[in-house]
Structures are given as C-alpha cells and as structure tokens.
Amino acid sequence: AQTVxxxxxxxxxxxxETVTLSCTYDTSESDYYLFWYKQPPSRQMILVxxxxxxxxxxxxxxxxxxxFQKAAKSFSLKISDSQLGDxxxxxxxxRGNYGGATNKLIFGTGTLLAVxx
Amino acid sequence: xxxxxxxxxxxxxxxxxxxxxxxxxMKGHSHVYWYRQLPEEGLKFMVYLxxxxxxxxxxMPKERFSAEFPKEGPSILRIQQVVRGDSAAYFCASSIGIGxxxxxxxxxxxxxxxx
Numbered sequence: 001a002q003t004v005x006x007x008x009x010x011x012x013x014x015x016x017e018t019v020t021l022s023c024t025y026d027t028s029e030s031d032y033y034l035f036w037y038k039q040p041p042s043r044q045m046i047l048v049x050x051x052x053x054x055x056x057x058x059x060x061x062x063x064x065x066x067x068f069q070k071a072a073k074s075f076s077l078k079i080s081d082s083q084l085g086d087x088x089x090x091x092x093x094x095r096g097n098y099g100g101a102t103n104k105l106i107f108g109t110g111t112l113l114a115v116x117x
Numbered sequence: 118x119x120x121x122x123x124x125x126x127x128x129x130x131x132x133x134x135x136x137x138x139x140x141x142x143m144k145g146h147s148h149v150y151w152y153r154q155l156p157e158e159g160l161k162f163m164v165y166l167x168x169x170x171x172x173x174x175x176x177m178p179k180e181r182f183s184a185e186f187p188k189e190g191p192s193i194l195r196i197q198q199v200v201r202g203d204s205a206a207y208f209c210a211s212s213i214g215i216g217x218x219x220x221x222x223x224x225x226x227x228x229x230x231x232x
Contacts, residue, residue: 043206045223091159102173103215107159
C-alpha cells in the first residue's frame with residue numbers, strides 16, 4: 001500500500017524568507033502523481049502545485065516550487081518570499097495510476113506553517 | 118461556476134442519531150469523492166462514486182456508513198447510529214474525469230460533532 005510521510009509537524013518562517021516543507025512517500029508504482037495542498041484556517045483545501053512522476057522537470061507555480069527526487073521518493077515544497085497569507089496547514093498527497101479503478105488521494109499528516117512578520 | 122457545495126457546514130448529533138451530509142459537485146463533474154479528517158490528522162479517503170455507481174469504497178467503515186450519488190441530486194454520505202469517534206470534518210471533492218489534469222476540487226467541508 002502507498003504511504004505518504006510528512007515528518008515536520010510544524011515549521012516557522014520569517015516573512016519574505018524561504019522555507020522548505022518535506023514529504024516522502026512509498027510506492028511500488030512507476031507512474032503516479034504528487035500534489036501539495038494548502039488548508040488555511042477556513043479549512044478549505046486548495047491545490048498549490050502538482051507533479052507528474054514521469055516528468056523530470058520540477059513543477060513551479062509562482063513562489064511555489066518542488067524538488068522531486070523520484071529515486072529517493074522525496075517531494076519537497078519550497079515557498080519563496082513567504083507572505084503572511086501563506087500561513088496554513090500544508091498536505092502532501094499521492095495519487096496512483098489506478099487505470100480507472102479509483103482516483104483516490106492519499107494524504108500525509110500535514111505540516112503547520114507559521115509566518116512571522 | 119459555483120464550486121463544490123456541502124451542507125450543512127456544521128452538524129451536531131447526539132449519540133445514536135443519524136447524520137446525513139450532502140455534496141453538490143461542480144457543474145459538469147460526475148466524479149465525487151468523500152474524505153474524512155479527524156482532529157489533528159490528514160484527510161483519509163472514504164469512497165469514490167460516479168453517477169449511480171460506487172467505484173471504490175475501500176476507505177469506508179464496514180458498518181453504519183453508506184454513500185450514494187443518484188442520477189439527480191447531490192451525493193449523500195449517511196452515518197447511522199453515530200458515535201463520538203465519528204466527530205470529524207468530512208470533505209467532498211469532485212472532478213470532471215480521472216485524468217492527471219482533472220483536478221479534484223474540494224468543498225468547504227462539514228464539521229460533524231457528536232455529543
């Protein structure tokens with residue numbers, strides 16, 4: 001079974017600084033997808049960034065980028081120029097290529113990011 | 118285009134009562150997913166449905182929980198004879214398909230409190 005591990009329950013960053021959130025996963029599949037979701041205090045789940053495993057190039061969305069290391073099964077999220085609005089719980093998620101049998105996301109336990117002014 | 122709608126946002130039930138959670142997917146979306154978030158934990162997959170069909174219920178507890186997505190109307194997650202351990206936030210998501218670019222859009226969640 002696939003698992004997703006986030007080993008940092010809490011992180012803190014100064015405004016305008018850069019922070020990296022860690023995520024590792026375990027799978028025997030070669031084709032899969034990885035995601036980072038943000039959950040602010042409103043509890044609404046917001047997709048931040050996604051990565052296809054077959055793509056070697058790391059995904060980037062404005063101030064958010066990932067470091068995808070397929071052999072190490074690592075998928076970290078880097079937030080540059082941190083802003084107060086980035087404060088939230090961040091979840092790493094995995095989705096296998098299930099061939100239509102399902103489409104479920106497997107989530108890690110989350111990292112609570114605080115942004116200090 | 119309205120997002121995924123869930124109601125109620127907050128639901129309080131006494132032990133032994135039934136809880137019915139509703140989810141209206143985004144327009145044009147025929148795939149619905151339910152996830153549960155226990156306090157201080159990540160989201161856990163419960164069930165994946167397409168119109169009138171349960172595709173994957175591998176995350177559903179074997180007893181007291183059921184889900185449906187009828188041809189007309191919202192998807193319903195039903196919890197019978199609720200217990201304190203059912204207290205959680207229940208999230209619904211929908212997608213237009215199951216391709217990589219078919220993002221799962223999440224609703225705001227229903228927070229169930231069992232007293």
